[in-house]
Amino acid sequence: MVTNITNFGRSGLADWLLQRITAVILLAYTLFMVGFFLLNPGVDYEAWSGLFQCTLMRIFSLLALLSLAAHAWIGLWTVATDYMKPTGIRLAFQLVVILALFAFVVWGVQVLWGV
Amino acid sequence: MILFVGLVFIFWALDVSLSSAEGFERVRALLQENFLAKFVLWGLLSALAYHCVAGIKHLIMDLDIGVNLESGHRMSQAVVVVSLVLILLAGVWVW
Numbered sequence: 186m187v188t189n190i191t192n193f194g195r196s197g198l199a200d201w202l203l204q205r206i207t208a209v210i211l212l213a214y215t216l217f218m219v220g221f222f223l224l225n226p227g228v229d230y231e232a233w234s235g236l237f238q239c240t241l242m243r244i245f246s247l248l249a250l251l252s253l254a255a256h257a258w259i260g261l262w263t264v265a266t267d268y269m270k271p272t273g274i275r276l277a278f279q280l281v282v283i284l285a286l287f288a289f290v291v292w293g294v295q296v297l298w299g300v
Numbered sequence: 301m302i303l304f305v306g307l308v309f310i311f312w313a314l315d316v317s318l319s320s321a322e323g324f325e326r327v328r329a330l331l332q333e334n335f336l337a338k339f340v341l342w343g344l345l346s347a348l349a350y351h352c353v354a355g356i357k358h359l360i361m362d363l364d365i366g367v368n369l370e371s372g373h374r375m376s377q378a379v380v381v382v383s384l385v386l387i388l389l390a391g392v393w394v395w
Contacts, residue, residue, distance in 0.1 A: 205359060205362065208355050208359070209359075212352055212355070212356075215348065215352065229324075230317075230320075230321040230324040230325070233317060233318065233324060234318055234324075237318055253307075257304060261304065282304070285304075289307055289311060292311050292315065293311065293314075295315075296311070296314055296315045296318055
């Protein structure tokens with residue numbers, strides 16, 4: 186049985202499904218942000234920081250942040266396993282991606298809730 | 301990979317713009333006057349636009365729509381055309 190240890194989910198099918206669910210969430214978040222900037226052309230600091238104070242936006246942003254981490258991990262894992270045949274190079278690349286994603290998640294949480 | 305590397309700029313801008321009024325002003329001024337910042341932003345928006353349009357095509361094909369040669373070919377052409385339109389719009393928006 187072929188088992189893989191660097192993918193995200195339990196199985197290929199789990200990754201396949203999660204990739205699509207996170208894609209829809211991220212698309213919704215992207216459309217929301219574009220809509221926000223189009224509807225508030227002269228956005229100022231009060232409006233911008235006010236947006237991220239409201240709990241609903243924080244929930245949506247954290248959802249998007251975690252979806253981004255899963256989406257990017259699965260996506261770049263797929264790229265790595267497709268194109269990077271030498272194991273050493275592939276594992277090094279995956280390690281860098283995962284560490285960077287971890288840093289983005291911590292950074293994102295800090296931005297959303299940090300003082 | 302452009303999008304992944306680009307995330308650094310996005311998170312930095314989000315962090316600085318939310319940190320304080322001065323930080324917000326710094327990011328706003330940067331995006332309005334600095335040519336390189338505008339170019340990076342435009343590049344990221346373009347990569348994101350193409351990624352989203354191609355992704356939507358993927359989702360459509362997962363619904364068994366446009367999975368034969370002819371319609372598949374047409375959908376791919378549509379992806380390029382729609383992406384180019386969005387990329388031009390993003391350019392107008394940034395500049």
